[in-house]
Amino acid sequence: MLTAEKPTMWRSRYDITNDGGRVARWEPSWWRSGGAFELDGQRYQVHGNALGSRFELIDRTGRQLASARRVGRKRWTVRSGDRTYEFRRASMWRGDQELLLGDQAVGSVRRSSVWRGSAVADLPGMPEPVQVFVLCVVLAMWDAETVAAVAASSGHA
Known part of the structure; x- marks a missing residue:
């Protein structure tokens, strides 16, 4: 099970752990959708489109490993x-995401703390780089939703 947590409230990056040991650090891009993480000594790029509806996981050689x-x-x-x-989104009221097998939920990515911006991902049967990718995509989605909500509430939408 992966856990993502911001080291401080003031930073946008996340430390990702697996059973308590740090495995990666998600560093979102400041100027576009996506970012990068390092896992097992390998650097991966996550490229997203402007709308944040499509993402690609790219290895250091430029090969696409996964797409969302x-x-x-x-x-x-x-x-x-x-x-x-x-x-699928688990509820219209929450951002939690369920991994499906047929129509049955077999895993999830859920917020563990709204205040700390932390999340837990239980994604059985997926290679670890793809698990980290999915977690990073969901974090990027949640961060974009937060920015949009703040902009809307301040009248700058």
Whole structure:
């Protein structure tokens, strides 16, 4: 199970741990959707489109390892190799995401603390780089939703 937590409230990056040991640090891009993380000595880029609805996981050689489509919709997918993982928003009131097998939830990405911006991902059967990618995509989606809500409430939408 992966856990993502901001080291401080003032930073946008997240430390990602697996069973208590740090495995990666998600560093969102300041100027576009996406960011980067390092896992097992390998650096990965996460590229997103301007709307934040599509993301790609790119390795250091420039090869695409995974892609996420329709992010932010009720149902969305991640494709890696010949596998397609389906997700759905668990509730219209919360941002939690469920990993589906058929129509049955078999995993999830959920907020563990709204105030600290932390999250927990339980994504069985997925390679670790793809698990981290999914977690980073969901964090990026939540961060974009927060920015949009703040802008709307301040009259700058």
